[in-house]
Amino acid sequence: MANLRDIRRRIKSVKNTSQITKAMQLVAAAKMKKAQDQAIAGRDYADRLNQVLVNLKDNISEDDHALLKQPGGGKELMLVVSTDKGLCGGLNTNLLKKVRAGMAEDADVVTVGRKLRMSLGKLGHNIVSDWEVGDPTPFAEAKSIGAYLTDQFLGGGYSAVKVAFTNFETTLTQTPWIQQLLPVEASSLAEKRAYEGMGGDAEVEKTRKDDGMLRDYIFEPGPDGVLEALLPLYLNYQVYQMILEARASEHSSRMVAMKAATDNAEQMIKDLTLEYNKVRQAAITSELLEITTAMKAME
Amino acid sequence: MPLVLDIVTPEKKFFSGQVENVYLPGTEGELGILPGHVPLVTGINPGELRYLADGKVEELAIGAGFVEVTQEKVTVLTDLAVTDAEIDEARVEEAMKRAEEALSKIDHSENAEEVATLQAAIGKSMAQLKLKRKRRQI
Numbered sequence: 001m002a003n004l005r006d007i008r009r010r011i012k013s014v015k016n017t018s019q020i021t022k023a024m025q026l027v028a029a030a031k032m033k034k035a036q037d038q039a040i041a042g043r044d045y046a047d048r049l050n051q052v053l054v055n056l057k058d059n060i061s062e063d064d065h066a067l068l069k070q071p072g073g074g075k076e077l078m079l080v081v082s083t084d085k086g087l088c089g090g091l092n093t094n095l096l097k098k099v100r101a102g103m104a105e106d107a108d109v110v111t112v113g114r115k116l117r118m119s120l121g122k123l124g125h126n127i128v129s130d131w132e133v134g135d136p137t138p139f140a141e142a143k144s145i146g147a148y149l150t151d152q153f154l155g156g157g158y159s160a161v162k163v164a165f166t167n168f169e170t171t172l173t174q175t176p177w178i179q180q181l182l183p184v185e186a187s188s189l190a191e192k193r194a195y196e197g198m199g200g201d202a203e204v205e206k207t208r209k210d211d212g213m214l215r216d217y218i219f220e221p222g223p224d225g226v227l228e229a230l231l232p233l234y235l236n237y238q239v240y241q242m243i244l245e246a247r248a249s250e251h252s253s254r255m256v257a258m259k260a261a262t263d264n265a266e267q268m269i270k271d272l273t274l275e276y277n278k279v280r281q282a283a284i285t286s287e288l289l290e291i292t293t294a295m296k297a298m299e
Numbered sequence: 300m301p302l303v304l305d306i307v308t309p310e311k312k313f314f315s316g317q318v319e320n321v322y323l324p325g326t327e328g329e330l331g332i333l334p335g336h337v338p339l340v341t342g343i344n345p346g347e348l349r350y351l352a353d354g355k356v357e358e359l360a361i362g363a364g365f366v367e368v369t370q371e372k373v374t375v376l377t378d379l380a381v382t383d384a385e386i387d388e389a390r391v392e393e394a395m396k397r398a399e400e401a402l403s404k405i406d407h408s409e410n411a412e413e414v415a416t417l418q419a420a421i422g423k424s425m426a427q428l429k430l431k432r433k434r435r436q437i
Contacts (some may be wrong), residue, residue, distance in 0.1 A: 220341035
């Protein structure tokens with residue numbers, strides 16, 4: 001049986017750990033609320049933007065804009081949005097799994113977040129650029145990432161640009177997700193709507209049927225002018241929304257992980273205290289026994 | 300035929316409901332939209348949006364963005380939407396001053412993006428002030 005001092009020491013160290021995890025849990029909970037609100041509030045706008053584009057796609061040909069066209073050949077470019085800090089459960093591991101399953105061998109990678117940059121670097125993927133974004137993320141930062149990706153797509157000889165991030169569903173569930181950003185395709189737009197949980201594919205079909213009765217849109221000042229302004233806004237906003245989703249997932253996941261850690265630590269302290277008391281009682285009993293035996297011997 | 304108006308900003312769904320008409324500042328000039336309008340997609344400038352619902356005219360200040368018009372639906376996507384009551388004149392004025400100051404300081408030829416951002420901010424502030432001051436005169 002372990003001695004008293006060892007147990008005492010262990011209780012103390014577990015207590016310290018639980019204090020840290022408790023503090024992290026509280027911080028994460030506060031950030032989580034903000035990040036979740038932001039992510040959810042942005043969905044409506046992202047969804048509408050999407051819907052407008054889905055409707056437009058039916059009415060314009062792919063050749064109308066370079067961002068809609070499928071360029072021949074070339075590699076894929078993938079933006080991977082992970083977290084800067086660890087201690088957030090299986091979030092990054094799950095995302096990495098998804099990325100490895102869904103990414104072509106020779107794909108180039110752009111990263112946001114330190115964690116997966118390191119893992120992907122170790123795995124030997126070619127990381128072409130790395131971004132750091134603040135928390136909470138300002139739109140301007142997402143915008144420069146969006147602009148960078150667009151430039152790469154137009155001038156870098158890539159066949160497609162995809163984004164891997166963790167989609168926020170509820171505080172307890174977050175799903176790793178890969179989404180095609182460029183070229184803008186109707187099918188990926190439909191997928192996008194599905195992951196946002198705004199009704200899914202069924203609703204896309206419905207909108208199509210309702211609105212898409214061979215509607216010829218008038219563009220003012222013209223298809224080029226409208227697309228020129230709408231597409232960059234759409235792309236930047238998509239990137240922004242995905243980063244928001246990733247952030248909300250990160251904080252939720254961290255909150256849950258830290259809560260579990262705190263609960264475990266508390267349970268452990270309870271067990272150890274019980275053990276400690278048992279040992280203490282045993283010691284007292286044996287001491288008493290010794291004293292009585294000694295007394296009996298002296299009589 | 301009813302006309303459904305949706306106004307969505309990145310922060311929230313600002314308004315969604317049936318209206319009788321909508322007037323909004325398109326990039327090519329002010330647009331008046333009645334039910335049955337031809338399908339149209341165009342940009343919008345910062346300015347004033349009016350709609351008639353339940354016999355009452357509502358006025359909003361909106362930022363730059365897009366509008367998609369179909370025969371029975373108008374979707375306005377903008378980065379700002381505020382009602383008259385929500386506008387704090389002093390704060391908007393201050394924000395505008397700040398943006399103007401920043402604009403006069405930076406190099407216009409080099410920071411094209413920054414200039415565009417600041418100009419957008421000024422446009423937004425102007426739209427809000429205009430709406431607020433117009434109300435006062437009446």
